[in-house]
Amino acid sequence: MVLRAFLPGRSVPVAAMAIGAALAVYGLASAPAPPSPGIAEALIGLFLIAGAGLARPLWLGSFYLLRSPDLRPSEAGACLALLLAVWPGLLSGLARGWPYAEMARDLLPLAFLFLPVLVRYRAGAETEAALDAIAWALAGVGLAYALRWWVDLNASLRTIGAAALIEKPPFLLKSAALPFASVWLFARGLEKVGSNVRIGGIVVGSALMVASFSCLGALAGAVHRAGLILSCGSILIILVRYFDGSAKGRLGATVVLSMLGLLWGEAVSVSADLAMEKTRAVGVNNRLGELMAVIRQAAADPLSFLFGYGWGGMVRSPAAGDIVISYTHNFATYMLLKTGAVGLLGMGAYVATILARLPHAWRARPDLVLALAPSLLIGLLLHTTYKYLCFGIVLTLLLLASEPALHRKG
Structure with a gap:
């Protein structure tokens, strides 16, 4: 089932619109990792259920999906992850007596990782329309988080580089939507400026670039090194691909350089200095120690190494000030801690089927x-x-973008 989109000749599946509605609430009224569920989170859950449907999740959870005649590697990988990671991790957590609240805090976000195989199926024949709708919605989340952070600090782009700006709960800038929005909005703005030399196209394209720089500025202001460096790297590749010496390339270059000069000025070099200073002070935040x-905790006994400490399990992490936490800063170590080598194999195989696309x-x-x-x-x-939900959406967009229908069209 589809609904007409805002652009003529385009239609968007209801599932994609539901996901977009969930992301709208997520960006405007929630947080990447809300400390406690409320009305906003309940709405997000309802919209996600509407986007994923009811039958397909049941087929996945019961492994009936394996009987599907058109079973895809990503769907088989999702079933394998459930078999080797999700259910054993649940049983291990129950056997170790972890608090139900801690187990729920691990299990509920895990559902976001399975959105790709559910939304892809529901997108149906309108894959491209669903892809663009969800991409714009995710970019909207990143922009909303950046603007909320700027407003909360009562700061502006001109303050970037004066000092490292603080980030306090609910840690909006940790969302995967920020780097995505930085690059996506920039690419769309550049495309708009180059493909439409009329004043309207230049104004819209420039506005999208300002939005991109607002996200990049937030990452720079809070000295989020990885997000800033990787986003700038993607933007640089986009510029190299785009500036081909043509008229539209020269126009795009003029707009980009003007935006940088007007919005940041000297703050660009000062931000780089702050990032280097942070690297000298904290290095890579003791990720190797974590x-x-x-590994030491998982290797304590064979059972823990194979099946982990279960959902709700914790570790004393040097990367978090040597306190006991329920997470790690790396997906593989998190799965090893919670589900052991067996679960890591299952979940890793599932994610690999998506990355292979x-x-x-x-x-x-x-x-x-x-x-x-x-x-x-x-x-x-x-x-x-x-x-976070935003990372599940990132995987969803990757899987949608690899659909054969888009590949044939491209």
Whole structure:
């Protein structure tokens, strides 16, 4: 079932509109990791259920999906992850007597990782329309978080580089939507400026670039090194691909350089100095120490190594000030802690089936892949964003972008 989109000739599946509504609430009234569920989170849950449907999740959870004649690797991988990671981790947590609240805090975000195989199926024949609608919605989340952070600090882009700006709960800038929005809005703005030399196109394109710089500025202001560096890397690749010496390339270059000069000025170089100073002070935030702590704990006995400490399990992490926490800053170490080597194998195989679609997605939508890349790398390797809704949406967009229909069209 589809509804007409705002653009003529386009239609958006109801599932994608439901996901977009969930993201709207997420960006305007919630947080990447809300401390306690409320009305906003309940609405998000309802919209996500509407987007994923009821039958497909039941088929997945009961493994009936394996009987599907058109079973795809990502769907088989999702079933494998449930079999080797989710259910054993639940049984292990129950056997160890972890508090139900801690187990729920681990299990509920895990559902976001399975959104790709559910939304892809519900998108149906309107994959491209669903892809663009969800991408714009996720970019809206990133922009909303950036603006909420700026307003909360009563700051502006001109304050960037004066000092490292604070970030306090609910830690809006940790969302995977920030790097995505930075690159996606920039790419769309550049495209608008270059493809439409009329004043209206230049105004809209410039506005999108200002929105992009607002997200980048928030990352720079709070000295989020990975998000800032990787986003700027993607933007640089986009510029290299776009500036081909043509008239539209020169126009785009003029607008971009003007935006940088007007909005940041000297703050660009000062922000780089702050990032270097933070690196000298804290290095890589003791991620290696956290890795070794998880390995030592997992290797304490054969059962823990194979099946982990279960959902609700904790570790004393050097990366968090040597306190006991229920998460790690790396997806692999998190799965090893909670589900052991067996669960890590199952969940890793599932994620790998999605990442394996990267070449197909690149051929169809290189702009989208460049926007997704920073969030993918950060979520899998450097931070806890793998537990957030926005990271599940990032994986969903990657899978949608690799659909055969888009590849044939591209």
